Amino acid sequence: MSDVKDFLANVEPIRRHREAAQLDAMFREITGWAPVLYKGGMLGYGRYDYTYTSGRTGSWLATGFAPRKAKLSIYIMPGYADFDAILARLGKHTKGKSCLYLNKLEYADMDVLAELIRAGLRDLASRWPVHAT
Template identity: 45%
Template sequence: MKTRPSDASVDDFLARVGNERRRRDALAVLALMKRVTGEEPVMWGDSIVGFGSYHYRYASGREGDWPLAGFSPRKRALTVYIMSGFAKHDQLLSRLGKHATGKSCLYINRLEDVDMEVLRELVECSVAEVSARYAVDA
């Protein structure tokens, strides 16, 4: 896997986010994820801010390491990685506010359009589920 933790500065990365609103939103999610995980942020690759890590192994034999929680202030949307997926989170998603989802990606255009307490709960549930399922490295 090409996306790995690095020694790059999270602060420098976030300072380079060109869109002021996206930068503010990223800083708010940074604080939320620090509180939820109790971990310090680490750059994964050149655009993902991750917290903690876990080791996965699929039935196919594919395996690797990935952040327990993470986000990326992408140009089109703030992407929050919900590694547990969304199958068990319909009720939370219905209360979250304006968003879109991919397999494990939660896309938020404006953080002001979502309920931050629901977002916190969603991240907490994901962290708990992934921690119970995989070997977690704190």
């Protein structure tokens, strides 16, 4: 946990530091889980265990974020295929397969972001076992 605290204390620039603190509070409230610091500066809340059809197994963060200097990365696993209606109400963003990018947190509707995180966790739990961190 001290790794998480140290990580959050050292996020730069100051605007990103404030956004990271806001997101951490939001993710903690929504999930009820403490974050784990993953390689690459990702904070994960909860984890899921997966098994692919190939037989490959593993564990990964259930949801979380990374406060990158250029953009905030929000992770909703395993992807955004079914969330277009929610994303349409979110505000200015771009997306990848399982990652949402925000230039500034102020561009996003925070209630819609919370809705998206909850929807992502429900979808993930319907596919894979999700565990607290």
